[in-house]
Amino acid sequence: MAQVRFTADVVVTCDTDNSVYAPGVVDAVDGRVAWVGSPDDAPEISDTVTVDNVGGLIMPGLVNAHCHTPMTLVRGSGDGLPLHRWLTEAMWPREGRMTPADAWWGMTLGSAEMLLAGVTTSCEMYLFEDAVVDAARASGARLAMTPGVVAALHPSGSDRSGEIAEFFSRHHDPAGRVTVGVAPHSAYDLGVDAVVNLADLARSLNTVLHLHLAETREESAELEASFGCSVTRILYDQGVFEGRVLAAHCVWVDTTDINLLAANGVAVAHCPISNMKLGSGIAPLAAMRDAGVTVAYGTDGPASNDSLDLWEEVKMGALLARAHSLDSTLITAVETLSMATRYSAAAVGLDDTGCLIPGNALDMIRIDLDQSTFVPVTDIDELLAHLAWSGSSRKVTDVWVAGEKVVADGEVLTVDTERAVAEVRERALRLAGA
DSSP states (O other): OOEEEEEESEEEOOOTTOOEESSEEEEEETTEEEEEEOGGGOOOOOTTSEEEEOOSEEEEOEEEEEEOGGGGGGTTTTTTOOHHHIIIIIIHHHHTTOOHHHHHHHHHHHHHHHHHTTEEEEEEEESOHHHHHHHHHHHTOEEEEEEEEOTTTOSSSHHHHHHHHHHHHHHOBTTTTEEEOBEEOOHHHHOHHHHHHHHHHHHHHTOEEEEEESOSSSTTHHHHHHHTSOHHHHHHHTTGGGSEEEEEEOOSOOHHHHHHHHHTTOEEEEOHHHHHHTTOOOOOHHHHHHHTOOEEEOOOOTTSSOOOOTHHHHHHHHHHHHHHHTOTTSSOHHHHHHHTTHHHHHHTTOSSOSSOOTTSBOOEEEEOOOSGGGOOOSSHHHHHHHHHHHOOGGGEEEEEETTEEEEETTEESSOOHHHHHHHHHHHHHHHTTO
16 A cells, blocks of 8 residues: 655645645545645654655646647647637648547647646547547546537437447546546537437436537527527526536526526536637626536637646636626635636546545645745735736646656656657648648
């Protein structure tokens, strides 16, 4: 039984009490947290326990609740186009040329990028799911894989259900690092009936249904005119929200829609950078949180962000909400950090990561506090403010996933990043038709 004691200048747990210990201790046994607290209260340990005086600040790894990471292969394509034209003119033509090997390298490079930023888990909506899982396993990252269903390839969605169920049986492992969900792209793309059928599949597997919802004002206009109500209400009326649902974006939702999401336990992946880049709008973050919706952060794909650094969402999501509401008291530093950790983990269906508490997986990052943006610190509130508003990925020095060290001194230990960059660069040229 491998036991390690980590001691740090600060431990930010992101637990439900927002506990912070300065200094702090995290005890781990076999890749799971055994104890967290102040050194003065720490249990006695034997001589066989490894003591790692890491210093700095340790906290849970961030959880990217909505992403299409293999799109590192098409990063920057179609810049300046609105969503529909961006998809049809820039993304889908290139992705139509993609192979499983392309997706593997795209995921590999993106996984390394996320680990370097302290993102230990991502929830992926994509095709080539076997390649994505293989790449994540090789990098050591935690993965919530939700195989995508899109109308261009799966018009009814039904021809994908069997594949997803079989994939689920092979890869879903809540005790390990890979879980599997179901991902219909959207009601406007697939149609309502296909989404309903895939929601039934997700419920039968007792897993997460992951879909895009109300991302732009125009996308569901035809559906809404046909049904006479919002797309959120349409899916509610059709029973789609009866299972565990993760809805990405939810920019164009009103008070009634928000109440439906909250009453049915639908989690929302808020992607503010992507929404701004595509001109989609500003999601009503404060209103959703006030209604009791679990709101997580996602980067969206690296072609619509164009970064996989979730720290940008931590800062921009909260500040957009303040600017939109003309209220500087909204979304505190602690709250925005929790949205990238504890709430994001809950949103993607993981109940043993996202905070440093006994029993959870040791998904943990170390941040160097010896930086000008962490000066001064006269109390803990100031430190948390620095972490939320100044804590970019350049401060992340070390990363552990399930107790395994995957980043050390700012270098990924599990990925040949030089080769990954070269592979993605070459494959991207082919996808572009160059």
